[in-house]
Amino acid sequence: MTALLVFGRTGQVATELARLAPDAVFLGRDQADLSDPAACAAAIRASGARAVINAAAYTAVDRAESEPELARLVNADAPAAMASAAAGLGLPFVHISTDYVFAGDGERPWIETDPTGPLGVYGATKLAGEQAILASGAQAAILRTSWVFSAHGANFVKTMLRLGAERPELRVVADQHGGPTPARAIAQACLTMAEAMLDDRSKGGIYHFSGAPDTNWADFARAIMAQAGLSCAITDITTADYPTPAARPANSRLDCSAIARDFGILRPDWQAGLVDVLTELKQ
Numbered sequence: 001m002t003a004l005l006v007f008g009r010t011g012q013v014a015t016e017l018a019r020l021a022p023d024a025v026f027l028g029r030d031q032a033d034l035s036d037p038a039a040c041a042a043a044i045r046a047s048g049a050r051a052v053i054n055a056a057a058y059t060a061v062d063r064a065e066s067e068p069e070l071a072r073l074v075n076a077d078a079p080a081a082m083a084s085a086a087a088g089l090g091l092p093f094v095h096i097s098t099d100y101v102f103a104g105d106g107e108r109p110w111i112e113t114d115p116t117g118p119l120g121v122y123g124a125t126k127l128a129g130e131q132a133i134l135a136s137g138a139q140a141a142i143l144r145t146s147w148v149f150s151a152h153g154a155n156f157v158k159t160m161l162r163l164g165a166e167r168p169e170l171r172v173v174a175d176q177h178g179g180p181t182p183a184r185a186i187a188q189a190c191l192t193m194a195e196a197m198l199d200d201r202s203k204g205g206i207y208h209f210s211g212a213p214d215t216n217w218a219d220f221a222r223a224i225m226a227q228a229g230l231s232c233a234i235t236d237i238t239t240a241d242y243p244t245p246a247a248r249p250a251n252s253r254l255d256c257s258a259i260a261r262d263f264g265i266l267r268p269d270w271q272a273g274l275v276d277v278l279t280e281l282k283q
């Protein structure tokens, strides 16, 4: 009997979940391909699990602009099928979403009930996933997080370490603001929420969760270089100076007071998380 079923095995959050919950069953792409939503639902029904966490997603923000059908299958249709299966079995379902569901106007941190307005395919498909999960009738928690980093997989910290070792200077956008979030803290939050939902079958909903304090990509890059002892200089640029296929929100700040109130989960300190990740990468 599997206590906990996790979709994803190699991703940043899935890797941290595997460390924190070694007894959980992790389904990689070979066991459950999210481009086959019915197979994901069948995997839940076959698992005998008490709770389900979805840590897999199509996360290539720019590539999604040219692969919208695949992004929608993975980010919306598969989570919808998972949630329906969880609903049918009465299992709590924890899902991870993103700051990119917001358009990013203004400076106030977003609260869960603020209007969404994704700027690109990735955000739009993640939003469609949220909506389908909420409509499924499952006991579901949706954790909207941002700017995830860890020692594994692809993320901004690892990109900066690679480029910072090769170049004397990097130009980085300073007008996109948000909270970098250690993958380990997200994994811990997912586990805490799954337990709390098993204890109290009325718990669930959308919750914001990001690292503190809020920063911008250029200041985050400077912190990475300083902490890693790299002499690469970071020059502030604007979003207009750094054209990308997908637009990104200027304001990704997330108000995380609801998750603190309802689950006792506090914003992690991203600077401490960065030290941990750099230590792990050195080993």
Ligand SMILES: NC(=O)C1=CN([C@@H]2O[C@H](COP(=O)(O)OP(=O)(O)OC[C@H]3O[C@@H](n4cnc5c(N)ncnc54)[C@H](OP(=O)(O)O)[C@@H]3O)[C@@H](O)[C@H]2O)C=CC1
Residues within 6 Å of the ligand: 008, 009, 010, 011, 012, 013, 014, 028, 029, 032, 033, 034, 035, 054, 055, 056, 057, 058, 059, 074, 096, 097, 098, 099, 126, 145, 146, 147, 148, 149, 153, 154, 183
């Ligand atoms: N990364 C970030 O900055 C942010 C991420 N999020 C959300 O957090 C969650 C976890 O993200 P993160 O850990 O960073 O993700 P990663 O990009 O590190 O990993 C994505 C995971 O999804 C799996 N995956 C992708 N496509 C499929 C598929 N068709 N079938 C099965 N598995 C698939 C990948 O498997 P494989 O290794 O085989 O490709 C991988 O395990 C996602 O929901 C994401 O949207 C939210 C905000 C920020």
Ligand SMILES: Cc1cn([C@H]2C[C@H](O)[C@@H](COP(=O)(O)OP(=O)(O)O[C@H]3O[C@@H](C)C(=O)[C@@H](O)[C@H]3O)O2)c(=O)[nH]c1=O
Residues within 6 Å of the ligand: 059, 060, 061, 098, 099, 100, 145, 146, 147, 148, 155, 156, 159, 170, 171, 172, 173, 176, 217, 242, 248
């Ligand atoms: C490499 C590089 C990036 N940038 C900019 C581009 C972008 O605006 C910002 C971050 O780059 P990334 O490609 O890491 O960003 P991106 O892939 O958009 O990261 C996002 O991923 C998805 C999955 C999420 O859900 C989001 O929360 C967010 O973490 O930095 C520079 O300005 N200079 C550079 O040299």
Ligand SMILES: [Mg+2]
Residues within 6 Å of the ligand: 059, 060, 061
């Ligand atoms: Mg990226």
